Amino acid sequence: MxxxxxxxxxxxxxxxxxxxxxxxxxxxxxxxxxxxxxxxxxxxxxxxxxxxxxxxxxxxxxxxxxxxxxxxxxxxxxxxxxxxxxxxxxxxxxxxxxxxxxxxxxxxxxxxxxxxxxxxxxxxxxxxxxxxxxxxxxxxxxxxxxxxxxxxxxxxxxxxxxxxxxxxxxxxxxxxxxxxxxxxxxxxxxxxxxxxGATHPLxxxxxxxxxxxxxxxxxxxxxxxxxxxxxxxxxxxxxxxxxxxxxxxxxxxxxxxxxxxxxxxxxxxxxxxxxxxxxxxxxxxxxxxxxxxxxxxxxxxxxxxxxxxxxxxxxxxxxxxxxxxxRRGAAIATSPGRDIETDADGPLSFPTASPDGKRGGICIKRLLEAVTQMLRDAEDELGRLDARAGDGDHGQGMSRGASAALDAATVATAAGAGSASVLAAAGDAWADRAGGTSGAIWGLLLRAWSTALSDHDPIYDKAVVAGARLALDSVCRLGGAKIGDKTLVDAFVPFVEGLETAANAGKPLPIAWAEAASAAKVAAEATKNLAPRLGRARPLAEKSIGHPDAGAVSLAMIAGCAGTVLVHAEEHA
Amino acid sequence: MxxxxxxxxxxxxxxxxxxxxxxxxxxxxxxxxxxxxxxxxxxxxxxxxxxxxxxxxxxxxxxxxxxxxxxxxxxxxxxxxxxxxxxxxxxxxxxxxxxxxxxxxxxxxxxxxxxxxxxxxxxxxxxxxxxxxxxxxxxxxxxxxxxxxxxxxxxxxxxxxxxxxxxxxxxxxxxxxxxxxxxxxxxxxxxxxxxxGATHPLxxxxxxxxxxxxxxxxxxxxxxxxxxxxxxxxxxxxxxxxxxxxxxxxxxxxxxxxxxxxxxxxxxxxxxxxxxxxxxxxxxxxxxxxxxxxxxxxxxxxxxxxxxxxxxxxxxxxxxxxxxxxRRGAAIATSPGRDIETDADGPLSFPTASPDGKRGGICIKRLLEAVTQMLRDAEDELGRLDARAGDGDHGQGMSRGASAALDAATVATAAGAGSASVLAAAGDAWADRAGGTSGAIWGLLLRAWSTALSDHDPIYDKAVVAGARLALDSVCRLGGAKIGDKTLVDAFVPFVEGLETAANAGKPLPIAWAEAASAAKVAAEATKNLAPRLGRARPLAEKSIGHPDAGAVSLAMIAGCAGTVLVHAEEHA
Incomplete structure (x- = not known):
């Protein structure tokens, strides 16, 4: 009107x-x-x-x-x-x-x-x-x-x-x-x-x-x-x-x-x-x-x-x-556009990797397989959780992102890429297909983590732990969230700190990871129980102010899932 | 949405x-x-x-x-x-x-x-x-x-x-x-x-x-x-x-x-x-x-x-x-605009009139006084009638138009204008102030009628009758309505025909006019009783299709009012 x-x-x-x-x-x-x-x-x-x-x-x-x-x-x-x-x-x-x-x-x-x-x-x-x-x-x-x-x-x-x-x-x-x-x-x-001035439609x-x-x-x-x-x-x-x-x-x-x-x-x-x-x-x-x-x-x-x-x-x-x-006719003189050289996302070739690097890449792909399957299964649960605060698409976005990451990792490993390249490609694909803020965060997280790895060395425990810290720093710096903002940072901080503590205490990665994942889960559960601060019916608004963010829960779930894979791999080794 | x-x-x-x-x-x-x-x-x-x-x-x-x-x-x-x-x-x-x-x-x-x-x-x-x-x-x-x-x-x-x-x-x-x-x-x-695709607002x-x-x-x-x-x-x-x-x-x-x-x-x-x-x-x-x-x-x-x-x-x-x-910047070369010579509605001077012409002008002004008062009194009644079919503003528009016409006639007679000029000025003012289709119609009607009058001669009966026909023709030609369309034409046609018949039979104008006004009133009443043809709740749409138009009623009322003035003037003459 x-x-x-x-x-x-x-x-x-x-x-x-x-x-x-x-x-x-x-x-x-x-x-x-x-x-x-x-x-x-x-x-x-x-x-x-x-x-x-x-x-x-x-x-x-x-x-x-x-x-x-x-x-x-x-x-x-x-x-x-x-x-x-x-x-x-x-x-x-x-x-x-x-x-x-x-x-x-x-x-x-x-x-x-x-x-x-x-x-x-x-x-x-x-x-x-x-x-x-x-x-x-x-x-x-x-x-x-x-x-x-x-x-x-x-x-x-x-x-x-x-x-x-x-x-x-x-x-x-x-x-x-x-x-x-x-x-x-x-x-x-x-x-x-x-x-x-009319009170009724014409x-x-x-x-x-x-x-x-x-x-x-x-x-x-x-x-x-x-x-x-x-x-x-x-x-x-x-x-x-x-x-x-x-x-x-x-x-x-x-x-x-x-x-x-x-x-x-x-x-x-x-x-x-x-x-x-x-x-x-x-x-x-x-x-x-x-x-x-x-x-x-x-x-x-x-x-x-x-x-x-x-x-x-x-x-x-x-x-x-x-x-x-x-308006018709040019107000500014111009010349025809240049030919566009490429409509691709950048080079799809990967640096040459060593056998160790390739094995690491395959290990990352397997982790992603497990995470993707877990997120598909959890899609509805995460969606319901997100709907309490946001638009309810978190489960779909995470599932879509993980699938894309797995596809990219599959292509990369098939092309003989090493662990750093596989994880970077997976992160980019996650960000590009998942959409939204959480997709971007996960892309950033994985890509930053990948910079601690190498295409030549095996995946050393130390590199994994260092990568976790780089990922956390990158998410905090570019994402702008800090602990207490009810984002995935709330679960990621205890995860990274738990991982560092356990690793510094000399525990092997699967054990350290499992402990860290437990800490993340506890923190994520805590965000779930936060009461909404606002009563107004504005979903997007509430999301940014005080409602629990499903991102902390999904991070904890991914950490837990990956931990299980690591323990399992250890047992088979 | x-x-x-x-x-x-x-x-x-x-x-x-x-x-x-x-x-x-x-x-x-x-x-x-x-x-x-x-x-x-x-x-x-x-x-x-x-x-x-x-x-x-x-x-x-x-x-x-x-x-x-x-x-x-x-x-x-x-x-x-x-x-x-x-x-x-x-x-x-x-x-x-x-x-x-x-x-x-x-x-x-x-x-x-x-x-x-x-x-x-x-x-x-x-x-x-x-x-x-x-x-x-x-x-x-x-x-x-x-x-x-x-x-x-x-x-x-x-x-x-x-x-x-x-x-x-x-x-x-x-x-x-x-x-x-x-x-x-x-x-x-x-x-x-x-x-x-969403069923609810975001x-x-x-x-x-x-x-x-x-x-x-x-x-x-x-x-x-x-x-x-x-x-x-x-x-x-x-x-x-x-x-x-x-x-x-x-x-x-x-x-x-x-x-x-x-x-x-x-x-x-x-x-x-x-x-x-x-x-x-x-x-x-x-x-x-x-x-x-x-x-x-x-x-x-x-x-x-x-x-x-x-x-x-x-x-x-x-x-x-x-x-x-x-877009900023000219796509077409231009030069600054010319000075505007006038923001007025055209010349306000009137042709020189004879004493007979001036007396005619004053007579028209008196008619307008009576019509204006009658329309002010009838404003609510016409509004209610119009609201059955249209937006309910017919009474206001007619009253506003008549007042403007009276003002213009007052200015014109004070400036010594003759009957043709006074009626033309009144018509233009009516159209310009009343707004809408009925305002335009009344402006047209009065202006066309004025062309049969003169600034020099007395208002001969014959000129009034001829003017009525010119007015009707003009309204039908430019307005595009014909009898049966439930517009003021439905009342105006029997009025003009009645006027011509009585005048041709040698009856003096006040008598002829009164008979014509009666015929207009009968026709206008008939349009009132027409049932709506459409049941859909679209006021403007209905107006143009089958509902009775208040315009026929107001025309009959004006004709009746003017007839009373003419008879009264005759008695005093």
Whole structure:
């Protein structure tokens, strides 16, 4: 809903004045609208556009060289007055006549039409082009009755480019009408919007439903359906528009428009599916745009506009323009990008290892096999523990990371890598596949540990213990956590200290490791029992403040699992 | 909520590929991110930015000349992997070293930090600059712990400009750190967001509340408060940031950022209040931006970022750049705008009128007095009638329009205007002040009627009757409604026909008018009793389809009122 306002009655006028203050490089405010703050050539046809407010960037955001010369803004969802249109046209007149562009709604048709008559009576040549792109609003046979939606931008852009190119008013009108005749749009809505100060939505869409063809002020659509996948939505929108494809058309300009609360990344996802369907239809896509071009406050939904291009329309569609919302043409001179040499993660070759080093690598791989199996088994348990404090994905992430580490270790050992290289490769793979902070921590931990090992020597107990300390230091330094923060550091510190103490006391590694793992387990259990410090229902927030972190538990589990493998290996040795 | 997706697990990657396909003029896709599609000069420092997805235009939308050379994108709200960062840095390297920019979050600090270490080991000079602008996330004494929000854009923009200007890596790092140290942001949230595929919001804000300082992933804020007015919100945000204003600063760069569902016009309204407060604080605002720069899916809320400019920072803040989301510098050469000659509604002088004409003008003014009073009295009744089908503002609009018409007629008669000029001025004023479609219709109706009158002759009965027909034709032609559409045409047609029939039968005007007004009233009553054709709860939609229109009723009331005045005038004559 619309939340930020002072006096709802002044919302549109205040928004316009704020816009003009922000974008003074493009516009200057006049009563009821904005004018370009720069001049076009004397005698250039002026493009004046407008309609109700609440649709930004329609229409003030279209003002600038190569696009519109002025925009007239009515109240929210209401046509501007005849007087405002006429007044701003007089101000925008360059002596070349005026083209008035607006969406085909009763109030706009009236006010722009009457303003045009007034201005003609004053001796200014004015033409009107109501945009009629919304295929859902009337049949193809009665296309002059169709409403104007995001096709507004397409038609105005092309008219603006024709005017910028010095075409006469007759020509600009012809080209704009031609662009309008070749522009079709189809929209869906997932949710309505609320006017400033209103307590109830102006219109709604039932939860889980999408309204096909619902207008940007809630005008009736074709029908409601259950919300579908992006691919299915792309099919639905594209097929409807392709059914009006004229013969012989092989190029389209595209605007994929979000209505307000449907966000960019959703549009980009949708675009991948739309692009595929357009390619399947053997249409070349020229200068597509996806973003917010005609909104309806915070309405949820989107529309797809296609313009069937010919050479003339393509020239104007791709011509430079410079407005707050749409810019074409380079502002900075550049040269084409260099060839990218590689899309790989760096060298996959490993330093030559000694037989001892290779044996060490295989030992690490076996450890990872056991840890991976254990983490797969513990995935649900860790997930449940994490869900108490976070988003519940810790079990999945750990399992995914360990599997990736095992895969990398398998590749590395098969390539004859030594223990240091195998562990480093395993750490990198863990970080890259597990994702999130814990994945990065584990990658860091293993990689730092690997620097104490060698590809040539056997895995000496001393190196393992030294590596543990390096791993801990690295995690603390780059991760920024200290003991008591309820992260895996809480379990890792007693583990490393226990390992060092036992090793310094001369105990063999399997014994020292088992003792250290026990200490880690005790510490991890302690974090489990910490009471939440905050009662607010903000999972991510709580995670960073006082809830137990599943990371300490999983570290202790891994330490325990690895300890069992070491003891087992010792017994078999 | 996030509605458009296929596989939620692939949402971020698919969105990135869609983005890259749309913006090929700026970027080319690589695994895990995007690279500039154009080359900077050999040896230029590369700016590589990144973080989790779900924040578009952060970070891929920042890529282009004068800004970033590459962006690395993690999963939704998750840091990109160390390997992806390192890989894309290798590809983005121009031989001048790399500056890594990212928001100060644990996962990002880790992954970017470790990637930097890996790259340094490979011989690439890499610096990291975590952005720490969010004043709500830590105290000024521990500002290095602050999170990064929309200040990301500010810091990256300045770093990008310094790199574009050929500065060395040492210099770019120094400037970026300086920019970060001088950038502060404060945000409020009105509502949370829902991850793709999730059935529940990731976090929420209680209805009617705003969460001060809530993080863009739901990290804890300072406190919740009731939602306030735009002016109060501006005060709250601005004061918090001004409390950290360094001594001697007189210029600020500004980013007013919407989080997703808080829309442009709300930001523009807020900006007017913020600009006033900054001016009161004697701060010059340099190149402000308001829009969506760091979103959080469809989270509702906004943040204000200020950078305390010095000469060096201002140079880089205002330097040209060209990315999908931010462009500075002209793409088209322009000259300053012409002086605007007038901001008035056209000439307020009237043609010289004869005494007969002036008497006619005064007669029209008296009619308008009666009609205005009647409409004021009927305002509520017409409002209630309109609310059955529309937005309930018909009574207000008619009353406002008639008052404006009366004012204009008063001015015109005082200036000695004749009947044609008085009625034309009244019509224009009605249209301009009443707003909406009915205001435009009434303006048109009166203006068309005026063309049958004269400023020189008395108001002949014949002229009044001819004017009625002109008015009807004009309304039908420009308004596009025909009888049966349940608009005022339904009452106006029987009125005009009744008037013509009675006049042709030789009846004097008051009699003819009264008969015509009766016919209009009967027709208007009939429209009242029409049952709604549609049952869907979409007020605006219903209005345009089948509900009775209050316009027919108000026309009949006006006709009746005017008839009474005419009869009364006749009796007094």
């Amino acid at each position: 619309t939340t930020i306002f002072d006096d709802p009655a002044q919302f549109a006028a205040t928004a316009l004045s704020g816009f003009a203050a922000l974008y003074a490089r493009y516009v200057r405010p006049v009563r009821g609208g904005v004018l370009r703050s720069t001049s076009g050539p004397e005698g250039k046809v002026s493009i004046v556009v407008g309609g109700g407010s609440g649709h930004y960037p329609a229409f003030a955001g279209y003002v600038g060289p190569g696009l519109a010369d002025a925009a007239v803004a009515g109240d929210v969802f209401a046509s501007p007055s005849t007087a405002a249109i006429a007044r701003i046209c007089r101000q925008a007149d360059n002596g070349g006549g005026i083209l008035l562009g607006f969406g085909n709604y009763a109030g706009d048709v009236l006010n722009f039409g009457v303003a045009a008559e007034r201005l003609r009576a004053e001796g200014i040549d004015v033409r009107i082009v109501p945009v009629t792109d919304d295929v859902a609003s009337a049949s193809v046979e009665t296309s002059a009755k169709r409403r104007g939606i995001a096709g507004d931008l397409v038609v105005f852009k092309i008219a603006g480019a024709a005017a910028e190119a010095g075409r006469s008013l007759d020509e600009v009108e012809r080209i704009a009408r031609h662009a309008n005749a070749r522009t079709v749009s189809f929209g869906v809505a997932f949710g309505g919007c609320t006017l400033p 219109f709604t869409v039932a939860s889980g439903q999408m309204a096909l063809g619902l207008g940007i002020h809630g005008e009736p659509g074709i029908r409601d359906e259950s919300i579908v996948s992006a691919s299915e939505l792309a099919r639905l929108m594209t097929d409807r528009l392709l059914s009006e494809r004229p013969a012989g058309v092989h190029r389209v300009g595209v605007v994929l428009n979000g209505l307000g609360a449907t966000k960019y990344e959703e549009l980009f996802v949708l675009w991948t599916a739309i692009a595929k369907r357009l390619a399947d239809a053997e249409l070349d896509v020229i200068a597509p745009e996806a973003g917010e071009f005609v909104t309806s406050l915070d309405m949820q939904g989107c529309s797809l506009s296609l313009i069937w291009l010919d050479d003339e329309l393509e020239t104007f569609w791709t011509a430079p323009c410079d407005s707050p919302v749409l | 996030t509605t458009i997706f296929d596989d939620p697990a692939q949402f971020a990657a698919t969105a990135l590929s869609g983005f890259a396909a749309l913006y090929a003029r700026y970027v080319r896709p690589v695994r895990g991110g995007v690279l500039r599609s154009t080359s900077g000069p050999e040896g230029k420092v590369s700016i590589v930015v990144g973080g989790g997805s779900g924040h578009y235009p952060a970070f891929a939308g920042y890529v282009g000349p004068g800004l970033a050379d590459a962006a690395v994108a993690g999963d939704v709200f998750a840091s990109p992997s160390t390997a992806a960062i390192a890989r894309i840095c290798r590809q983005a390297d121009n031989g001048g070293g790399i500056l890594l920019g990212f928001g100060n979050y644990a996962g990002d600090v880790l992954n970017f930090g470790v990637a930097a270490e890996r790259l340094r080991a490979e011989g690439i000079d890499v610096r990291i600059v975590p952005v720490t602008d969010d004043v709500a996330s830590a105290s000024v004494e521990t500002s290095a712990k602050r999170r990064g929000i929309a200040g990301d854009l500010v810091v990256f923009k300045i770093a990008g400009a310094a790199a574009e200007a050929g500065r060395s890596l040492d210099e770019v790092e120094r400037i970026a750190r300086h920019a970060n140290a001088r950038t502060v942001s404060f945000g409020v949230a009105f509502g949370g967001c829902t991850l793709p 976090f929420t804000v209680a209805s009617g509340q705003m969460a001060l300082g809530l993080g863009i992933h739901g990290e804890p804020g300072i406190r919740d408060e009731s939602i306030v007015s735009a002016s109060e919100l501006a005060r709250l945000m601005t004061d918090r940031l001004l409390s950290e204003r360094p001594a001697g600063v007189h210029r600020v760069g500004v980013v007013l950022n919407g989080l997703g569902a808080t829309k442009y016009e709300e930001l523009f309204v807020l900006w007017t209040a913020i600009a006033k407060r900054l001016a009161d604080a004697e701060l010059d605002v340099i190149a402000p931006e308001a829009g969506e720069f760091v979103t959080s899916l469809d989270m509702q809320g906004c943040s204000l970022s200020l950078i305390w400019l010095d000469d060096e920072l201002e140079t880089f803040w205002t330097a040209p750049c060209d990315s999908p989301v931010l």
